[in-house]
Amino acid sequence: xxxxxxxxxxxxxxxxxxxxxxxxxxDGYQALRVEEVVKAAGVAKGTFFAHFNxxxxxxxxxxxxxxxxxLDQAEAGTPPKTVPEIIAALEPAHSxxxxxxxxxxxxxxxxxxxxxxxxxxxxxxxxxxxxxxMLWLEAADMRKDVSSELLAEGVQAFAIQAMSLRFCALHSAxxxxxxxxxxLDAWLTPTG
Amino acid sequence: xxxxxxxxxxxxxxxxxxxxxxxxxxDGYQALRVEEVVKAAGVAKGTFFAHFNxxxxxxxxxxxxxxxxxLDQAEAGTPPKTVPEIIAALEPAHSxxxxxxxxxxxxxxxxxxxxxxxxxxxxxxxxxxxxxxMLWLEAADMRKDVSSELLAEGVQAFAIQAMSLRFCALHSAxxxxxxxxxxLDAWLTPTG
Amino acid sequence: xxxxxxxxxxxxxxxxxxxxxxxxxxDGYQALRVEEVVKAAGVAKGTFFAHFNxxxxxxxxxxxxxxxxxLDQAEAGTPPKTVPEIIAALEPAHSxxxxxxxxxxxxxxxxxxxxxxxxxxxxxxxxxxxxxxMLWLEAADMRKDVSSELLAEGVQAFAIQAMSLRFCALHSAxxxxxxxxxxLDAWLTPTG
Amino acid sequence: xxxxxxxxxxxxxxxxxxxxxxxxxxDGYQALRVEEVVKAAGVAKGTFFAHFNxxxxxxxxxxxxxxxxxLDQAEAGTPPKTVPEIIAALEPAHSxxxxxxxxxxxxxxxxxxxxxxxxxxxxxxxxxxxxxxMLWLEAADMRKDVSSELLAEGVQAFAIQAMSLRFCALHSAxxxxxxxxxxLDAWLTPTG
DNA sequence: TATGAATGAGCGTTCATTCAT
DNA sequence: TATGAATGAACGCTCATTCAT
Numbered sequence: 001x002x003x004x005x006x007x008x009x010x011x012x013x014x015x016x017x018x019x020x021x022x023x024x025x026x027d028g029y030q031a032l033r034v035e036e037v038v039k040a041a042g043v044a045k046g047t048f049f050a051h052f053n054x055x056x057x058x059x060x061x062x063x064x065x066x067x068x069x070x071l072d073q074a075e076a077g078t079p080p081k082t083v084p085e086i087i088a089a090l091e092p093a094h095s096x097x098x099x100x101x102x103x104x105x106x107x108x109x110x111x112x113x114x115x116x117x118x119x120x121x122x123x124x125x126x127x128x129x130x131x132x133x134m135l136w137l138e139a140a141d142m143r144k145d146v147s148s149e150l151l152a153e154g155v156q157a158f159a160i161q162a163m164s165l166r167f168c169a170l171h172s173a174x175x176x177x178x179x180x181x182x183x184l185d186a187w188l189t190p191t192g
Numbered sequence: 193x194x195x196x197x198x199x200x201x202x203x204x205x206x207x208x209x210x211x212x213x214x215x216x217x218x219d220g221y222q223a224l225r226v227e228e229v230v231k232a233a234g235v236a237k238g239t240f241f242a243h244f245n246x247x248x249x250x251x252x253x254x255x256x257x258x259x260x261x262x263l264d265q266a267e268a269g270t271p272p273k274t275v276p277e278i279i280a281a282l283e284p285a286h287s288x289x290x291x292x293x294x295x296x297x298x299x300x301x302x303x304x305x306x307x308x309x310x311x312x313x314x315x316x317x318x319x320x321x322x323x324x325x326m327l328w329l330e331a332a333d334m335r336k337d338v339s340s341e342l343l344a345e346g347v348q349a350f351a352i353q354a355m356s357l358r359f360c361a362l363h364s365a366x367x368x369x370x371x372x373x374x375x376l377d378a379w380l381t382p383t384g
Numbered sequence: 385x386x387x388x389x390x391x392x393x394x395x396x397x398x399x400x401x402x403x404x405x406x407x408x409x410x411d412g413y414q415a416l417r418v419e420e421v422v423k424a425a426g427v428a429k430g431t432f433f434a435h436f437n438x439x440x441x442x443x444x445x446x447x448x449x450x451x452x453x454x455l456d457q458a459e460a461g462t463p464p465k466t467v468p469e470i471i472a473a474l475e476p477a478h479s480x481x482x483x484x485x486x487x488x489x490x491x492x493x494x495x496x497x498x499x500x501x502x503x504x505x506x507x508x509x510x511x512x513x514x515x516x517x518m519l520w521l522e523a524a525d526m527r528k529d530v531s532s533e534l535l536a537e538g539v540q541a542f543a544i545q546a547m548s549l550r551f552c553a554l555h556s557a558x559x560x561x562x563x564x565x566x567x568l569d570a571w572l573t574p575t576g
Numbered sequence: 577x578x579x580x581x582x583x584x585x586x587x588x589x590x591x592x593x594x595x596x597x598x599x600x601x602x603d604g605y606q607a608l609r610v611e612e613v614v615k616a617a618g619v620a621k622g623t624f625f626a627h628f629n630x631x632x633x634x635x636x637x638x639x640x641x642x643x644x645x646x647l648d649q650a651e652a653g654t655p656p657k658t659v660p661e662i663i664a665a666l667e668p669a670h671s672x673x674x675x676x677x678x679x680x681x682x683x684x685x686x687x688x689x690x691x692x693x694x695x696x697x698x699x700x701x702x703x704x705x706x707x708x709x710m711l712w713l714e715a716a717d718m719r720k721d722v723s724s725e726l727l728a729e730g731v732q733a734f735a736i737q738a739m740s741l742r743f744c745a746l747h748s749a750x751x752x753x754x755x756x757x758x759x760l761d762a763w764l765t766p767t768g
Numbered sequence: 769t770a771t772g773a774a775t776g777a778g779c780g781t782t783c784a785t786t787c788a789t
Numbered sequence: 790t791a792t793g794a795a796t797g798a799a800c801g802c803t804c805a806t807t808c809a810t
Binding site: 770774775777778779780781783784785786787788 | 800803809
């Protein structure tokens, strides 16, 4: 009995998630409406909120999943050693993060958790991004005068800066990759 | 004749802006309602939208003005030479930028302009922040292996990172100032 | 389950309709404001637009209902045989139709449907008016050289003409009833 | 001096009228906005209302002019003698009157004047339409048992009925011309 | 759990008309 | 006369979220 109910629950949740993905596939994240999702999933609106606290919770899951897949990809290859290699490895992640202004803003908004209990998929991804980069840096020939934790935090800061400027026509003389490379060269390369 | 009419326009605009400031003074930016503003300004709703495209346009102006005042203050003192001095000089700006989550998010959203014609008050402020910092760095004893433009962009990136983490309870073990100081020490200090 | 929900819908709709009727009772159709209606019904504004596409849709229903009641009344009595009797039987309908300029104009605007799916309450009433008159004419001693359908259409045309002139001070030398009687005598009475 | 001012006045009025005609030419009557007209005329909004009491006053003039031109055309030919000839002669007028739902509704609304002083261009046109038809009927071989005034009023009533049904998809099985011919045959032809 | 009608605060808009200059 | 900023009263709409069944 218990199990049957759980199955139903899981199925409904899956229906909602794949319906949402389908909606996003055709119209993007920004345009997603709860109404569309429930219609596509063939369930009632109330059901949606029985499964997700709010719309943003769904968004966090969907965006988190995609971003995690990008990080899987980044981790799958041989660990990058140089700045260009690091940028190349992170390219899928950066590309997705700037695929829509809406996605980028939501990522920024949820990048930190206000409480340990609030660590959601996106905050987790930012943590993971940081860890992955840190591990790479430890194995690479980078400046050693500061901790690799700090270096990794800096990479994240510069990546966000570069992504932010991607939405900005004024600074488009330089490409995203070139800008990030300039940043990271200056940040990671030992001066000496 | 022409001038008299312009004066009226200027006065009405001023009434709207100061009414909005009063509303914000008591309730904050987030809680600002267009209806409140027009009521306080003693002006019709239609008039509001004749002066500002939408609520965000007003917000940009108000937030831009405040931020500009912070930058005025930063420029007024003797140019800071060291990392702690730079952080101290920027403190009012950073403090305002993180005074409300709403303000920070809006700043991020409008920090870049998609077209030259779209440069709004906030995009202008980000530009100015960058210029001010750059001038300071030129006159200070910082690393010289990279351009001061690049250094200034980095300062901005780290400041945003640090501000972003301010909203994040998880990372609050370290204070904003300490974190930013750590970042900037590593970024600006000549290693060698 | 399903039925319970439908009942709620029906009740809300009824609340809106009777609230609207109350508002009209005191201020007339022209002065009806959506906000007043929802306030009187104790219902949210969004609910109004979930039940009616727009204000006109509500108006169509309300005016249609009243007009239908007038036609009920017309059909309730013994079928009129003569022109004066027909005019008398239709008097409540005509009186309501010209009770407000606003009502008359709305009736004209919605008297025809641009598609079968668009047949609203008012278009239905015009159809019904026509049918009622046609049945009367069939049983009465009127000219037989043309079909009763045609005769009934003519009655409608003349009634509209007479009603239209009712709003017109220039033609008010003759009363509505007298004018319509003149028209219908000439239209319905067998010559010869 | 006086004359100079009058010239200016006349010129401004002419500019407004031709600007309005140009706007209507491209977008139709319904879509005409005062703002568009004054922009096209190169005058201020206030000037518009110095020349016309309200927007409808302008509309009356423009529509009245066009309708009058149609009636000029109707009177120019040899007076029609038969029902089909009458319908043919009035065709341009009827066609214009049903060119837009907005035009038709406005015509109905202004077809009668509430006071002698209020006889506007449209009320005048309806009067003229009536007179023209009456004169035709007097010279034609129509039923003589009722006055030609009454007959002409009836023609008008039937024409309006037929025009009204033109907007109505439900009755489009019969064409406008056929319907009006049926009406007028039954109304005008002596039964005997 | 599921349902779906109802909520509700507020935004943006409309646009003919007025009025001080 | 001409100007054009200001008016102002609704309307329509949005849409995530709640809650009684």
